[in-house]
Amino acid sequence: MNESEAAVVVEGVSRRFGSVIALDAVDLRIEAGTVLGLLGHNGAGKTTLVRILATLLPPTAGRARIAGFDVVSQPREVRRRIGLTGQYAAVDELLTGRENLQMVGRLLGENASWSRRRADDLLERFALADAADRVAGTYSGGMRRRLDVAVSLVGHPVVLFLDEPTTGLDPVGRNDMWALVEELVHEGTTLLLTTQYLDEADRLADRIVLLARGAKVAEGTAAELKRQVGGSSVRITVREAADLEPARLALTPLSGTLDVDLESRTIAVPVSGAEATAPIVRALDDGGVVITGLEMISPSLDDVYLAHTGHDPAQEGTPDEHDIAPPDGPPGRRPRRPGRAGAGIGGRGPR
Amino acid sequence: MAHAEVARGGRLLVEVRVLTWRNLVKIWRTPQLLIGSLIQPLIFLVLFSQVFRSLAETPSFPQGVSYIDYLLPGILVTTTASSGTQSAIGMANDLATGIMDRFRSLPMHTASVPLARSIYDLVRGAMQAGLMMALGFLLFGFRPDEGILGAAGAILVVLTFGFAMSWLFIGVGTTFRNAEAAQTIGFLFVFPLMFASSAFTPIDGLPDWLQLIARWNPMTHAVNASRALALGGTTIGIDTTHEVLLTALTSALLAGVGGLLTMRAFRKV
Numbered sequence: 001m002n003e004s005e006a007a008v009v010v011e012g013v014s015r016r017f018g019s020v021i022a023l024d025a026v027d028l029r030i031e032a033g034t035v036l037g038l039l040g041h042n043g044a045g046k047t048t049l050v051r052i053l054a055t056l057l058p059p060t061a062g063r064a065r066i067a068g069f070d071v072v073s074q075p076r077e078v079r080r081r082i083g084l085t086g087q088y089a090a091v092d093e094l095l096t097g098r099e100n101l102q103m104v105g106r107l108l109g110e111n112a113s114w115s116r117r118r119a120d121d122l123l124e125r126f127a128l129a130d131a132a133d134r135v136a137g138t139y140s141g142g143m144r145r146r147l148d149v150a151v152s153l154v155g156h157p158v159v160l161f162l163d164e165p166t167t168g169l170d171p172v173g174r175n176d177m178w179a180l181v182e183e184l185v186h187e188g189t190t191l192l193l194t195t196q197y198l199d200e201a202d203r204l205a206d207r208i209v210l211l212a213r214g215a216k217v218a219e220g221t222a223a224e225l226k227r228q229v230g231g232s233s234v235r236i237t238v239r240e241a242a243d244l245e246p247a248r249l250a251l252t253p254l255s256g257t258l259d260v261d262l263e264s265r266t267i268a269v270p271v272s273g274a275e276a277t278a279p280i281v282r283a284l285d286d287g288g289v290v291i292t293g294l295e296m297i298s299p300s301l302d303d304v305y306l307a308h309t310g311h312d313p314a315q316e317g318t319p320d321e322h323d324i325a326p327p328d329g330p331p332g333r334r335p336r337r338p339g340r341a342g343a344g345i346g347g348r349g350p351r
Numbered sequence: 352m353a354h355a356e357v358a359r360g361g362r363l364l365v366e367v368r369v370l371t372w373r374n375l376v377k378i379w380r381t382p383q384l385l386i387g388s389l390i391q392p393l394i395f396l397v398l399f400s401q402v403f404r405s406l407a408e409t410p411s412f413p414q415g416v417s418y419i420d421y422l423l424p425g426i427l428v429t430t431t432a433s434s435g436t437q438s439a440i441g442m443a444n445d446l447a448t449g450i451m452d453r454f455r456s457l458p459m460h461t462a463s464v465p466l467a468r469s470i471y472d473l474v475r476g477a478m479q480a481g482l483m484m485a486l487g488f489l490l491f492g493f494r495p496d497e498g499i500l501g502a503a504g505a506i507l508v509v510l511t512f513g514f515a516m517s518w519l520f521i522g523v524g525t526t527f528r529n530a531e532a533a534q535t536i537g538f539l540f541v542f543p544l545m546f547a548s549s550a551f552t553p554i555d556g557l558p559d560w561l562q563l564i565a566r567w568n569p570m571t572h573a574v575n576a577s578r579a580l581a582l583g584g585t586t587i588g589i590d591t592t593h594e595v596l597l598t599a600l601t602s603a604l605l606a607g608v609g610g611l612l613t614m615r616a617f618r619k620v
Contacts, residue, residue, distance in 0.1 A: 051452075056452055076458050079458040079459075080359070081357050081358070084452065084453065084456040087449075090452055092373065094377045095376065103373060104453075104457065106361070106365060106366075106369045107366055107370075107454070107457050108457060109361045109458070110359065155457075156356065156357075158357065
């Protein structure tokens with residue numbers, strides 16, 4: 001195994017199903033001990049890529065290596081090093097939580113006592129000890145998902161694939177899962193996380209790859225992706241429209257590209273960070289302008305998504321994973337969506 | 352966490368044992384599975400032994416044989432064969448629920464899963480056949496001429512044929528990947544073939560077209576072989592060796608077809 005190689009290397013991987021191109025020449029790398037968030041809506045090709053990397057599906061073109069081993073020519077070596085948690089919790093519902101874990105231990109080639117100990121450890125750690133001897137079919141959605149992740153960790157995988165780990169979970173289950181993932185990351189597990197949720201990728205991933213229609217459309221850290229659609233800004237609100245002009249005069253020395261919106265009585269000032277708030281307040285105070293509101297606005301990943309895929313993920317339907325073509329919108333860029341606060345506010349922040 | 356070591360990977364025998372256990376645990380946990388699979392043969396046994404009792408007096412029926420002795424091997428073969436549909440459903444479910452993906456992402460042998468399934472079927476088939484035969488003996492007056500050894504031989508034939516059917520259905524289940532479809536296909540083929548065979552009546556009494564199907568029906572020969580071993584070939588006018596060999600051959604063929612279907616389906620995913 002080549003020590004200098006990244007934990008996961010994907011080079012020009014494509015996959016066709018008949019005439020449908022599910023994945024189109026995707027390249028990516030995941031450095032050991034980092035989390036890559038694979039972001040995209042249903043049908044973007046996330047699961048197809050995970051299945052290829054987990055040796056369940058051969059690519060029609062390109063190469064992929066896990067810890068230096070080729071997923072097509074060395075599947076067994078790859079399987080010794082990966083853990084897979086599918087979109088649909090793949091545990092045996094008629095076995096207990098403990099039995100599910102022990103079974104996988106044995107299937108990994110470990111002996112019975114090792115498997116028993118490992119099962120106990122994981123049950124404890126995933127807060128499943130009380131339910132250990134109940135049949136998994138009686139578990140709640142969150143418990144089942146935790147068991148699924150636990151099962152995928154039995155063999156101490158070098159790389160873990162989490163395919164939409166929070167889809168279908170209630171907010172509590174989702175928070176539990178996030179805490180769990182953060183813990184795994186803390187321990188140094190290399191992780192490929194697929195998600196439809198932008199906030200999830202933002203919170204958990206070191207780097208994000210945005211997938212749309214099987215192709216990689218953007219890549220970077222959450223901060224980098226956000227920068228691509230414009231930086232942060234501070235938006236102040238004044239009491240009445242007549243106050244806008246003095247406010248604009250007071251702020252002009254701070255920035256040449258103020259965005260004044262008459263209707264909502266707001267001015268947006270592009271800033272590099274939160275530390276720029278104080279000078280703004282001071283300038284307004286010096287100018288004798290009374291403000292009624294001040295907020296820091298950062299572009300969300302929704303904006304990134306929209307800028308790159310040309311449609312709004314929040315309004316996306318949920319087509320079947322195999323339904324590759326998105327339901328609406330021409331490809332390419334569209335002007336980005338105004339903030340969630342409402343359509344009346346107009347463009348915020350400079351380009 | 353120790354990342355230095357990587358998973359060893361399984362050994363075929365351990366994997367098959369563990370996965371067979373996985374299936375057997377379910378019988379223990381949901382006893383209605385086993386009870387359910389006993390209901391149909393019991394109904395057949397009760398109904399047919401009463402309704403068709405007079406068949407024993409018809410000219411095409413072997414002389415001096417009681418209908419229950421004639422019937423039981425037929426019921427054992429058809430029951431075990433139709434239980435094979437359970438394998439199709441089981442495999443289709445494993446594929447649908449994603450647990451097969453789990454297994455396939457582990458460093459284990461792909462063949463372990465269907466192998467374990469077929470061994471489980473064998474164990475369940477043995478339990479079924481043993482219970483049916485015991486009930487037949489205790490309650491219905493089943494008294495095969497060839498005694499215990501003959502009965503054991505009959506069960507052996509039943510299990511061989513059942514094992515083949517199990518593989519055939521494992522192939523069907525993995526190919527169609529849908530429990531309902533697998534069940535329908537199983538029902539469409541097995542159910543009619545049950546009756547177009549020598550399981551319940553001598554085929555000489557059947558209409559010509561049905562006789563033709565029955566003669567080519569592998570179930571007929573499995574029933575003949577099983578029956579000949581239990582009752583004695585000369586008693587019922589059957590060449591025991593011929594039927595046993597023929598059944599062994601068809602079983603190998605059916606299991607082979609199932610195995611190929613399974614391999615092909617696994618490679619395609």
